[in-house]
Amino acid sequence: MGGYGLYVWGSYVVTFMCIAGEILLISNRRRTLEKQYSHIEDLDNNETKNETTS
Amino acid sequence: MAINWFKYSSPASFYLLAGKMVPVFVFISVMLLIVGLYVGFFVAPTDFQQGEAYRIIFIHVPAAWMSMFLYVVMAFWAGIGLAFNTRLSSMFATAIAPTGAMFTFIALWTGALWGKPMWGTWWVWDARLTSELILFFLYIGFMSLQAAIDDPRRADKAGAIIALVGVINIPIIYFSVQWWNTLHQGASVSLNQAPAMATTMLTGMLIMVLASWMYSIAVILKRARVIILERESHTAWVAELHKKGAI
Numbered sequence: 323m324g325g326y327g328l329y330v331w332g333s334y335v336v337t338f339m340c341i342a343g344e345i346l347l348i349s350n351r352r353r354t355l356e357k358q359y360s361h362i363e364d365l366d367n368n369e370t371k372n373e374t375t376s
Numbered sequence: 377m378a379i380n381w382f383k384y385s386s387p388a389s390f391y392l393l394a395g396k397m398v399p400v401f402v403f404i405s406v407m408l409l410i411v412g413l414y415v416g417f418f419v420a421p422t423d424f425q426q427g428e429a430y431r432i433i434f435i436h437v438p439a440a441w442m443s444m445f446l447y448v449v450m451a452f453w454a455g456i457g458l459a460f461n462t463r464l465s466s467m468f469a470t471a472i473a474p475t476g477a478m479f480t481f482i483a484l485w486t487g488a489l490w491g492k493p494m495w496g497t498w499w500v501w502d503a504r505l506t507s508e509l510i511l512f513f514l515y516i517g518f519m520s521l522q523a524a525i526d527d528p529r530r531a532d533k534a535g536a537i538i539a540l541v542g543v544i545n546i547p548i549i550y551f552s553v554q555w556w557n558t559l560h561q562g563a564s565v566s567l568n569q570a571p572a573m574a575t576t577m578l579t580g581m582l583i584m585v586l587a588s589w590m591y592s593i594a595v596i597l598k599r600a601r602v603i604i605l606e607r608e609s610h611t612a613w614v615a616e617l618h619k620k621g622a623i
Contacts, residue, residue: 323431324427324428326427326429329490330431333432336482337435337485340478341478344595347474348598348599351599352605355602355605356623363618
């Protein structure tokens with residue numbers, strides 16, 4: 323890069339790290355939400371089971 | 377046949393539509409990115425003044441344009457949400473902010489890495505750089521203000537105010553290179569005069585602008601869907617989707 327490698331690759335590497343980070347954050351947010359949702363659903367199922375047995 | 381313009385203003389129908397659109401925009405942005413980087417690194421020539429350092433332009437300019445454009449779009453949807461009390465509009469503004477902040481950071485970061493070899497400094501309190509930094513603070517302010525308020529609807533309204541007030545900063549950024557005597561160069565590309573760039577350089581840059589636009593749409597739609605799920609988790613349609621495993 324004609325002696326400018328640090329600056330050029332420093333720009334591109336940080337940019338693609340930001341993009342990868344953003345995509346990961348959204349995926350994590352969705353996974354957390356789905357876990358919460360499954361947990362709520364399990365609680366509901368247990369409740370209905372307790373009602374039928376008692 | 378009457379067109380129902382408001383069909384996709386309901387979170388449920390928008391959620392499904394956005395789900396179909398995300399893969400399309402991901403594919404387009406990846407293709408444009410590959411072509412843009414190829415043109416940028418293998419077709420565009422070395423600059424007679426800046427040598428290879430100018431290749432930062434293929435990220436710096438798209439990021440700067442996107443940072444301004446996304447703020448205007450964010451303010452638009454926040455304003456619509458405020459005026460018409462439409463939840464989805466405000467959710468969409470909330471979904472845009474992180475991507476806008478990221479592009480603003482990238483514009484500042486790549487600008488500093490380009491400025492050091494060319495201007496001899498990482499940073500200077502130049503009108504263009506300073507107003508872009510203020511834009512970054514506006515994005516951060518919008519996100520932290522919304523995070524600080526528990527009730528989403530109140531957070532939407534508060535966020536909308538800061539977004540709308542901050543819009544004035546966008547023309548200031550754009551015209552700063554004309555209004556003030558700035559170290560930052562003037563517009564190389566404008567609508568009313570021939571571009572001051574070699575064709576292949578301009579082509580590479582514009583392809584990268586399109587790639588970042590497509591990327592933004594894909595990521596913002598993806599985030600908007602998660603925000604919709606978060607806010608609508610108590611509704612029957614989300615329960616239905618979850619039961620079908622189609623979340």
